[in-house]
Amino acid sequence: MIDILAILSASAAAGIRIGIPLLIIGLLHGGHLWSKVPILSHISPSVLLGFVTVWSLIELVASKKRLGQRVLQIFELLLSPIVGAIMGLAVSSTTIAPTWLIAFIGGLLALVFQLVQVGWFYRLRGLPLWAVFLQDFLCVALVLLAFNAPWPGGLITFILLWLAIRSAKEWYDWYWQYRRQQSKARS
Template sequence: MSLDVAIVEILAALSISAAAGIRITLPLLVLGLLQGEDFWYNVPILSNIYPPIVLGILISCCLIELIASKNLLGQRLLQIAYLPLCPIIGAILAIALIQGVPKILIGLVGGFVALLLQLIQAGWFYRWNRFPLWLSFLQDSLCIFLVYLALKAPQLGGIVALILLGLAVNSYKELRQWYLRQYQSRRDR
Protein backbone atom coordinates (compact mmCIF):
# COMPACT_ATOMS: atom_id res chain seq x y z
CA MET A 1 0.00 0.00 0.00
CA SER A 2 1.37 3.38 -0.95
CA LEU A 3 1.71 6.27 1.40
CA ASP A 4 -0.84 8.32 -0.55
CA VAL A 5 -3.51 5.65 -0.16
CA ALA A 6 -2.75 5.31 3.57
CA ILE A 7 -3.06 9.05 4.12
CA VAL A 8 -6.39 9.15 2.26
CA GLU A 9 -7.70 6.29 4.42
CA ILE A 10 -6.55 8.04 7.60
CA LEU A 11 -8.30 11.25 6.53
CA ALA A 12 -11.47 9.29 5.75
CA ALA A 13 -11.27 7.64 9.19
CA LEU A 14 -10.90 11.07 10.82
CA SER A 15 -13.95 12.33 8.96
CA ILE A 16 -16.14 9.37 9.91
CA SER A 17 -14.93 9.48 13.53
CA ALA A 18 -15.77 13.18 13.74
CA ALA A 19 -19.28 12.31 12.53
CA ALA A 20 -19.53 9.76 15.35
CA GLY A 21 -18.51 12.49 17.79
CA ILE A 22 -21.57 14.47 16.73
CA ARG A 23 -24.20 11.70 16.51
CA ILE A 24 -23.90 7.97 17.14
CA THR A 25 -26.37 6.03 15.02
CA LEU A 26 -26.81 8.52 12.19
CA PRO A 27 -23.29 8.02 10.75
CA LEU A 28 -23.63 4.24 11.01
CA LEU A 29 -26.95 4.32 9.19
CA VAL A 30 -25.85 6.75 6.47
CA LEU A 31 -22.58 4.89 5.91
CA GLY A 32 -24.38 1.57 5.68
CA LEU A 33 -26.94 2.94 3.24
CA LEU A 34 -24.29 4.55 1.03
CA GLN A 35 -21.99 1.52 1.06
CA GLY A 36 -24.63 -1.15 0.46
CA GLU A 37 -25.61 -4.36 2.20
CA ASP A 38 -22.11 -5.90 2.07
CA PHE A 39 -20.78 -3.11 4.27
CA TRP A 40 -22.26 -4.65 7.44
CA TYR A 41 -19.96 -7.68 7.08
CA ASN A 42 -16.92 -5.38 7.55
CA VAL A 43 -18.18 -3.63 10.67
CA PRO A 44 -16.86 -5.06 13.94
CA ILE A 45 -19.59 -6.29 16.31
CA LEU A 46 -22.38 -5.61 13.78
CA SER A 47 -20.98 -8.20 11.35
CA ASN A 48 -22.29 -10.93 13.69
CA ILE A 49 -25.90 -9.77 13.28
CA TYR A 50 -28.12 -10.37 10.25
CA PRO A 51 -27.94 -7.15 8.11
CA PRO A 52 -31.71 -6.46 7.91
CA ILE A 53 -31.90 -6.65 11.71
CA VAL A 54 -28.94 -4.25 12.00
CA LEU A 55 -30.65 -1.88 9.59
CA GLY A 56 -33.93 -2.03 11.54
CA ILE A 57 -32.17 -1.36 14.85
CA LEU A 58 -30.17 1.52 13.39
CA ILE A 59 -33.24 3.13 11.82
CA SER A 60 -35.13 2.89 15.13
CA CYS A 61 -32.22 4.27 17.15
CA CYS A 62 -31.59 7.00 14.58
CA LEU A 63 -35.20 8.16 14.74
CA ILE A 64 -35.06 8.21 18.53
CA GLU A 65 -31.79 10.12 18.38
CA LEU A 66 -33.09 12.69 15.89
CA ILE A 67 -36.35 13.27 17.77
CA ALA A 68 -34.76 13.32 21.22
CA SER A 69 -32.15 15.87 20.16
CA LYS A 70 -34.87 18.45 19.61
CA ASN A 71 -36.06 18.81 23.24
CA LEU A 72 -34.32 19.42 26.57
CA LEU A 73 -35.00 16.09 28.29
CA GLY A 74 -33.98 14.18 25.16
CA GLN A 75 -30.79 16.22 24.89
CA ARG A 76 -29.88 15.40 28.48
CA LEU A 77 -30.52 11.70 28.00
CA LEU A 78 -28.52 11.70 24.78
CA GLN A 79 -25.57 13.38 26.52
CA ILE A 80 -25.57 10.59 29.11
CA ALA A 81 -25.63 7.93 26.39
CA TYR A 82 -23.18 9.65 24.05
CA LEU A 83 -20.22 9.98 26.39
CA PRO A 84 -19.56 6.26 26.91
CA LEU A 85 -20.75 5.15 23.44
CA CYS A 86 -19.22 7.68 21.05
CA PRO A 87 -15.58 6.52 21.40
CA ILE A 88 -16.69 2.95 20.75
CA ILE A 89 -18.73 3.92 17.69
CA GLY A 90 -15.95 6.23 16.47
CA ALA A 91 -13.45 3.38 16.67
CA ILE A 92 -15.83 0.91 15.00
CA LEU A 93 -16.55 3.29 12.12
CA ALA A 94 -12.88 4.14 11.60
CA ILE A 95 -11.95 0.44 11.55
CA ALA A 96 -14.82 -0.44 9.20
CA LEU A 97 -13.90 2.24 6.68
CA ILE A 98 -10.20 1.52 6.24
CA GLN A 99 -8.55 -1.36 4.43
CA GLY A 100 -4.77 -1.46 4.82
CA VAL A 101 -3.75 0.90 7.61
CA PRO A 102 -3.16 -0.70 11.07
CA LYS A 103 -6.70 -1.06 12.36
CA ILE A 104 -5.96 -0.94 16.09
CA LEU A 105 -4.13 2.37 15.82
CA ILE A 106 -6.81 3.91 13.59
CA GLY A 107 -9.50 2.60 15.94
CA LEU A 108 -7.84 4.30 18.91
CA VAL A 109 -7.43 7.57 17.03
CA GLY A 110 -11.03 7.40 15.77
CA GLY A 111 -12.35 6.76 19.26
CA PHE A 112 -10.30 9.62 20.66
CA VAL A 113 -11.53 12.06 17.99
CA ALA A 114 -15.14 11.10 18.65
CA LEU A 115 -14.69 11.39 22.42
CA LEU A 116 -12.99 14.78 22.18
CA LEU A 117 -15.75 16.26 20.05
CA GLN A 118 -18.41 14.78 22.31
CA LEU A 119 -16.74 16.14 25.46
CA ILE A 120 -16.69 19.63 23.98
CA GLN A 121 -20.37 19.32 23.07
CA ALA A 122 -21.13 18.18 26.62
CA GLY A 123 -19.26 21.21 27.97
CA TRP A 124 -21.27 23.59 25.83
CA PHE A 125 -24.48 21.80 26.73
CA TYR A 126 -23.62 22.26 30.42
CA ARG A 127 -22.82 25.93 29.87
CA TRP A 128 -25.93 26.77 27.82
CA ASN A 129 -28.25 24.38 29.71
CA ARG A 130 -29.62 23.19 26.34
CA PHE A 131 -28.78 23.28 22.66
CA PRO A 132 -30.83 25.63 20.51
CA LEU A 133 -32.98 23.92 17.91
CA TRP A 134 -30.99 25.39 15.01
CA LEU A 135 -27.79 23.87 16.44
CA SER A 136 -29.40 20.45 16.61
CA PHE A 137 -30.29 20.64 12.91
CA LEU A 138 -26.77 21.88 12.16
CA GLN A 139 -25.31 18.87 14.00
CA ASP A 140 -27.48 16.47 11.99
CA SER A 141 -26.46 18.10 8.71
CA LEU A 142 -22.77 18.22 9.62
CA CYS A 143 -22.84 14.56 10.61
CA ILE A 144 -24.33 13.49 7.26
CA PHE A 145 -21.92 15.80 5.40
CA LEU A 146 -18.90 14.28 7.16
CA VAL A 147 -20.01 10.74 6.30
CA TYR A 148 -20.51 11.75 2.67
CA LEU A 149 -17.08 13.37 2.57
CA ALA A 150 -15.46 10.32 4.15
CA LEU A 151 -16.72 8.24 1.23
CA LYS A 152 -16.60 10.62 -1.73
CA ALA A 153 -13.86 13.15 -0.85
CA PRO A 154 -11.80 11.75 2.03
CA GLN A 155 -9.11 14.44 1.80
CA LEU A 156 -11.68 17.19 2.22
CA GLY A 157 -13.48 15.22 4.93
CA GLY A 158 -10.23 14.81 6.85
CA ILE A 159 -9.50 18.51 6.55
CA VAL A 160 -12.99 19.35 7.84
CA ALA A 161 -12.44 16.93 10.74
CA LEU A 162 -9.08 18.56 11.54
CA ILE A 163 -10.75 21.99 11.47
CA LEU A 164 -13.40 20.68 13.88
CA LEU A 165 -10.64 19.39 16.16
CA GLY A 166 -8.96 22.80 16.07
CA LEU A 167 -12.26 24.47 16.93
CA ALA A 168 -12.71 21.95 19.76
CA VAL A 169 -9.32 22.84 21.25
CA ASN A 170 -10.15 26.55 21.04
CA SER A 171 -13.57 25.87 22.48
CA TYR A 172 -12.00 23.94 25.36
CA LYS A 173 -9.93 26.97 26.28
CA GLU A 174 -13.03 29.15 26.36
CA LEU A 175 -15.02 26.59 28.37
CA ARG A 176 -12.17 26.26 30.86
CA GLN A 177 -11.99 30.05 31.35
CA TRP A 178 -15.77 30.19 31.84
CA TYR A 179 -15.60 27.37 34.40
CA LEU A 180 -12.77 29.05 36.28
CA ARG A 181 -14.75 32.32 36.40
CA GLN A 182 -17.78 30.41 37.75
CA TYR A 183 -15.61 28.67 40.33
CA GLN A 184 -13.99 31.95 41.41
CA SER A 185 -17.38 33.71 41.76
CA ARG A 186 -18.73 30.86 43.94
CA ARG A 187 -15.60 30.93 46.05
CA ASP A 188 -15.83 34.69 46.58
CA ARG A 189 -19.36 34.45 47.99
Protein backbone atom coordinates in the same frame (compact mmCIF):
# COMPACT_ATOMS: atom_id res chain seq x y z
CA MET B 1 -2.75 10.30 3.87
CA ILE B 2 -6.19 10.16 2.28
CA ASP B 3 -7.03 7.08 4.32
CA ILE B 4 -6.17 8.93 7.54
CA LEU B 5 -8.43 11.83 6.58
CA ALA B 6 -11.27 9.42 5.81
CA ILE B 7 -10.82 7.73 9.19
CA LEU B 8 -10.86 11.08 10.99
CA SER B 9 -13.93 12.26 9.08
CA ALA B 10 -15.94 9.11 9.83
CA SER B 11 -14.90 9.08 13.47
CA ALA B 12 -15.84 12.73 13.84
CA ALA B 13 -19.31 11.89 12.53
CA ALA B 14 -19.58 9.25 15.25
CA GLY B 15 -18.64 11.93 17.76
CA ILE B 16 -21.66 13.95 16.70
CA ARG B 17 -24.28 11.19 16.40
CA ILE B 18 -23.92 7.42 16.70
CA GLY B 19 -26.89 5.91 14.86
CA ILE B 20 -26.94 8.05 11.74
CA PRO B 21 -23.33 7.32 10.68
CA LEU B 22 -23.85 3.59 11.15
CA LEU B 23 -27.03 3.71 9.10
CA ILE B 24 -25.33 5.64 6.28
CA ILE B 25 -22.39 3.22 6.20
CA GLY B 26 -24.78 0.30 6.05
CA LEU B 27 -26.70 1.85 3.18
CA LEU B 28 -23.53 2.87 1.30
CA HIS B 29 -22.31 -0.73 1.29
CA GLY B 30 -25.36 -1.59 -0.77
CA GLY B 31 -26.63 -5.14 -0.57
CA HIS B 32 -23.81 -6.19 1.74
CA LEU B 33 -24.90 -3.76 4.42
CA TRP B 34 -22.43 -4.14 7.29
CA SER B 35 -20.70 -7.32 6.09
CA LYS B 36 -17.35 -5.51 5.79
CA VAL B 37 -17.70 -3.47 8.97
CA PRO B 38 -15.80 -4.89 11.97
CA ILE B 39 -17.89 -6.08 14.93
CA LEU B 40 -21.15 -5.33 13.11
CA SER B 41 -20.54 -8.07 10.54
CA HIS B 42 -21.29 -10.65 13.25
CA ILE B 43 -24.82 -9.33 13.83
CA SER B 44 -27.77 -10.24 11.63
CA PRO B 45 -28.16 -7.50 8.98
CA SER B 46 -31.93 -7.27 9.35
CA VAL B 47 -31.73 -6.92 13.14
CA LEU B 48 -28.94 -4.38 12.85
CA LEU B 49 -30.77 -2.40 10.16
CA GLY B 50 -33.88 -2.24 12.33
CA PHE B 51 -31.98 -1.22 15.44
CA VAL B 52 -29.83 1.42 13.71
CA THR B 53 -32.85 2.85 11.87
CA VAL B 54 -34.86 3.15 15.08
CA TRP B 55 -31.90 4.66 16.94
CA SER B 56 -31.32 7.19 14.12
CA LEU B 57 -34.97 8.24 14.24
CA ILE B 58 -34.74 8.60 18.02
CA GLU B 59 -31.63 10.75 17.60
CA LEU B 60 -33.32 12.95 15.02
CA VAL B 61 -36.47 13.46 17.08
CA ALA B 62 -35.17 13.50 20.66
CA SER B 63 -32.28 15.84 19.93
CA LYS B 64 -34.72 18.68 19.22
CA LYS B 65 -35.91 18.88 22.86
CA ARG B 66 -33.80 19.67 25.91
CA LEU B 67 -34.80 16.54 27.87
CA GLY B 68 -34.17 14.41 24.80
CA GLN B 69 -30.72 15.96 24.39
CA ARG B 70 -29.88 15.13 27.99
CA VAL B 71 -31.00 11.50 27.68
CA LEU B 72 -29.24 11.02 24.34
CA GLN B 73 -26.01 12.43 25.75
CA ILE B 74 -25.78 9.66 28.31
CA PHE B 75 -25.96 6.93 25.68
CA GLU B 76 -23.88 8.80 23.12
CA LEU B 77 -21.16 9.59 25.65
CA LEU B 78 -20.86 5.91 26.54
CA LEU B 79 -21.14 4.54 23.01
CA SER B 80 -19.34 7.18 20.93
CA PRO B 81 -15.83 5.74 21.49
CA ILE B 82 -17.01 2.31 20.37
CA VAL B 83 -18.86 3.66 17.34
CA GLY B 84 -15.94 5.98 16.52
CA ALA B 85 -13.59 2.99 16.52
CA ILE B 86 -15.99 0.99 14.33
CA MET B 87 -16.37 3.90 11.91
CA GLY B 88 -12.61 4.39 11.68
CA LEU B 89 -12.10 0.71 10.92
CA ALA B 90 -14.99 0.68 8.44
CA VAL B 91 -13.53 3.37 6.20
CA SER B 92 -9.87 2.33 6.38
CA SER B 93 -9.11 0.68 3.08
CA THR B 94 -5.41 0.04 3.52
CA THR B 95 -3.32 -1.15 6.40
CA ILE B 96 -1.49 2.11 7.06
CA ALA B 97 -1.43 1.37 10.76
CA PRO B 98 -2.38 -1.47 13.07
CA THR B 99 -6.11 -1.87 13.48
CA TRP B 100 -5.90 -1.23 17.23
CA LEU B 101 -4.30 2.16 16.54
CA ILE B 102 -6.98 3.11 14.01
CA ALA B 103 -9.69 2.03 16.46
CA PHE B 104 -8.05 3.92 19.33
CA ILE B 105 -7.69 7.18 17.40
CA GLY B 106 -11.22 6.93 15.98
CA GLY B 107 -12.71 6.21 19.39
CA LEU B 108 -10.73 8.97 21.09
CA LEU B 109 -11.73 11.57 18.49
CA ALA B 110 -15.39 10.59 18.80
CA LEU B 111 -15.18 10.83 22.59
CA VAL B 112 -13.59 14.30 22.42
CA PHE B 113 -16.33 15.59 20.14
CA GLN B 114 -19.00 14.07 22.36
CA LEU B 115 -17.45 15.66 25.47
CA VAL B 116 -17.46 19.06 23.76
CA GLN B 117 -21.15 18.67 22.97
CA VAL B 118 -21.89 17.77 26.59
CA GLY B 119 -19.88 20.79 27.74
CA TRP B 120 -21.79 23.16 25.48
CA PHE B 121 -25.08 21.61 26.55
CA TYR B 122 -24.40 22.33 30.20
CA ARG B 123 -22.85 25.72 29.54
CA LEU B 124 -25.82 26.90 27.45
CA ARG B 125 -28.40 24.94 29.46
CA GLY B 126 -29.47 23.09 26.31
CA LEU B 127 -28.37 23.35 22.72
CA PRO B 128 -30.31 25.76 20.50
CA LEU B 129 -32.30 24.25 17.67
CA TRP B 130 -30.07 25.71 14.96
CA ALA B 131 -27.04 24.01 16.55
CA VAL B 132 -28.85 20.66 16.61
CA PHE B 133 -29.71 20.93 12.91
CA LEU B 134 -26.09 21.89 12.22
CA GLN B 135 -24.97 18.76 14.09
CA ASP B 136 -27.29 16.59 11.99
CA PHE B 137 -26.01 18.15 8.76
CA LEU B 138 -22.35 17.84 9.79
CA CYS B 139 -22.83 14.22 10.79
CA VAL B 140 -24.26 13.22 7.43
CA ALA B 141 -21.77 15.36 5.51
CA LEU B 142 -18.75 13.94 7.33
CA VAL B 143 -19.78 10.34 6.66
CA LEU B 144 -20.40 11.01 2.99
CA LEU B 145 -17.15 12.95 2.68
CA ALA B 146 -15.23 10.11 4.34
CA PHE B 147 -16.11 7.90 1.39
CA ASN B 148 -16.30 10.36 -1.49
CA ALA B 149 -13.98 13.25 -0.63
CA PRO B 150 -11.66 12.60 2.33
CA TRP B 151 -9.72 15.86 1.91
CA PRO B 152 -12.63 18.19 2.66
CA GLY B 153 -13.92 15.78 5.32
CA GLY B 154 -10.54 15.76 7.04
CA LEU B 155 -10.29 19.53 6.80
CA ILE B 156 -13.73 19.94 8.40
CA THR B 157 -12.67 17.50 11.12
CA PHE B 158 -9.52 19.52 11.87
CA ILE B 159 -11.57 22.72 12.04
CA LEU B 160 -13.99 21.03 14.45
CA LEU B 161 -11.05 19.79 16.52
CA TRP B 162 -9.65 23.33 16.64
CA LEU B 163 -13.06 24.58 17.81
CA ALA B 164 -13.12 21.87 20.46
CA ILE B 165 -9.74 22.98 21.78
CA ARG B 166 -10.88 26.61 21.80
CA SER B 167 -14.04 25.60 23.64
CA ALA B 168 -12.00 23.80 26.29
CA LYS B 169 -9.87 26.91 26.79
CA GLU B 170 -12.99 29.08 27.09
CA TRP B 171 -14.49 26.74 29.66
CA TYR B 172 -11.23 26.72 31.62
CA ASP B 173 -11.12 30.53 31.67
CA TRP B 174 -14.80 30.71 32.56
CA TYR B 175 -14.32 28.23 35.42
CA TRP B 176 -11.43 30.15 36.97
CA GLN B 177 -13.28 33.45 36.63
CA TYR B 178 -16.26 31.85 38.39
CA ARG B 179 -13.98 30.54 41.15
CA ARG B 180 -12.45 34.00 41.67
CA GLN B 181 -15.90 35.53 41.96
CA GLN B 182 -16.92 32.90 44.49
CA SER B 183 -13.83 33.47 46.62
CA LYS B 184 -14.39 37.25 46.56
CA ALA B 185 -18.02 36.73 47.58
CA ARG B 186 -16.92 34.64 50.58
CA SER B 187 -14.41 37.24 51.73
